[in-house]
Amino acid sequence: MAIIGIETVLYGVDDVQLCTRYFTDFGLPLLESSDEHAHFRLDEGSNVIIRHISDDAIPKSALVGTGVCEVIWGVDRQDSLDRLVNSLAVDREVRFDADGTAHCLTDDGLAVGFRVFRKNPVYSSPDPVNSPGNINRINTQRKWKAKARPKTIQHVVFQSPDPDKSWSFYRDRLGFRLSDVQKGFGIFGRADGANDHHNVYFLNAKLPFPGLDGNLRFDHVNYGVEDLDEVMVGANYMQRRGWPKSEWGLGRHRIASSIFMYLPCPTGGQAEYGADSDYLDDSWVPRVWNPMFGFFSFIHNMAPFMLDAAPWEWEYAPGYTPVPDARLADLTRAIDPKKAHPQADVAPPQAPGFS
Numbered sequence: 001m002a003i004i005g006i007e008t009v010l011y012g013v014d015d016v017q018l019c020t021r022y023f024t025d026f027g028l029p030l031l032e033s034s035d036e037h038a039h040f041r042l043d044e045g046s047n048v049i050i051r052h053i054s055d056d057a058i059p060k061s062a063l064v065g066t067g068v069c070e071v072i073w074g075v076d077r078q079d080s081l082d083r084l085v086n087s088l089a090v091d092r093e094v095r096f097d098a099d100g101t102a103h104c105l106t107d108d109g110l111a112v113g114f115r116v117f118r119k120n121p122v123y124s125s126p127d128p129v130n131s132p133g134n135i136n137r138i139n140t141q142r143k144w145k146a147k148a149r150p151k152t153i154q155h156v157v158f159q160s161p162d163p164d165k166s167w168s169f170y171r172d173r174l175g176f177r178l179s180d181v182q183k184g185f186g187i188f189g190r191a192d193g194a195n196d197h198h199n200v201y202f203l204n205a206k207l208p209f210p211g212l213d214g215n216l217r218f219d220h221v222n223y224g225v226e227d228l229d230e231v232m233v234g235a236n237y238m239q240r241r242g243w244p245k246s247e248w249g250l251g252r253h254r255i256a257s258s259i260f261m262y263l264p265c266p267t268g269g270q271a272e273y274g275a276d277s278d279y280l281d282d283s284w285v286p287r288v289w290n291p292m293f294g295f296f297s298f299i300h301n302m303a304p305f306m307l308d309a310a311p312w313e314w315e316y317a318p319g320y321t322p323v324p325d326a327r328l329a330d331l332t333r334a335i336d337p338k339k340a341h342p343q344a345d346v347a348p349p350q351a352p353g354f355s
């Protein structure tokens with residue numbers, strides 16, 4: 001079985017026309033639209049579909065509010081899809097479309113689907129970076145862009161009242177790999193046939209932060225662009241088109257090393273431009289992170305709750321500095337290779353960070 005990435009995100013929204021205009025400005029290529037829907041297709045072949053929240057095509061689920069109401073995961077081959085669907089049908093209803101797409105609910109009640117995904121290769125060519133004494137671009141200017149054009153859907157994030165339960169389904173039933181744990185905040189997981197740092201993240205909905213109310217809600221989708229310049233060009237273009245600005249502005253996560261820009265989105269939740277993330281394979285060793293330290297290495301507008309996150313006031317994550325002996329046992333328990341690599345010949349894992 002290999003899930004190779006997100007094939008489709010299906011948004012259920014309050015205003016289809018408004019959201020269509022938003023994602024057109026955001027830079028997604030519009031394939032077709034009507035009064036009832038919009039269909040964007042990215043260069044990799046993945047799809048973004050907008051429909052009204054009350055549309056019959058929006059599956060019934062435990063999700064509260066608007067946003068991504070179903071994720072269709074792309075599977076590499078038909079026999080992989082058959083095996084996956086047969087294993088899911090053991091303990092839940094699986095519904096099929098005429099084209100063979102399978103739909104069901106996860107253990108926490110989110111709607112998911114699966115279909116064979118002929119993923120297109122995508123190309124990008126970020127400009128070489130100069131630094132003092134390290135000249136990679138001489139007598140050559142950086143290229144200019146007028147607006148962003150995301151090429152990939154990198155990950156989707158849900159707010160979950162029980163991130164460990166949400167993640168366990170993806171690990172145990174869909175074969176996802178554990179990427180990292182942001183202790184107390186959430187769990188990053190990667191599809192078994194993908195190399196993105198993460199394709200899904202479950203954020204603890206019970207954290208005392210704005211936008212979280214303890215319910216199972218959509219949070220954001222990350223759309224992959226070429227580099228930092230395209231992130232900022234995209235954000236500037238959105239501002240010129242009258243869309244609200246990002247609250248935090250440009251930043252870089254320490255977990256995944258990725259450049260981020262979260263923009264408010266009329267679908268509910270946010271739309272994220274992402275660039276320069278880590279890429280992983282099965283040799284990756286998951287880490288347990290101090291949550292705020294892992295959240296960012298820099299950010300343009302620090303919210304009040306981020307002000308205490310100066311690196312010198314926080315414990316460092318394992319793998320970067322020596323770990324005091326007293327903490328080593330805890331961390332060894334928390335980072336369980338069986339969770340990252342289910343085929344590993346080790347004892348069954350316990351949940352890291354959320355017990």
Ligand SMILES: [Fe+2]
Pocket residue numbers: 155157220221222272
């Ligand atoms: Fe993200």
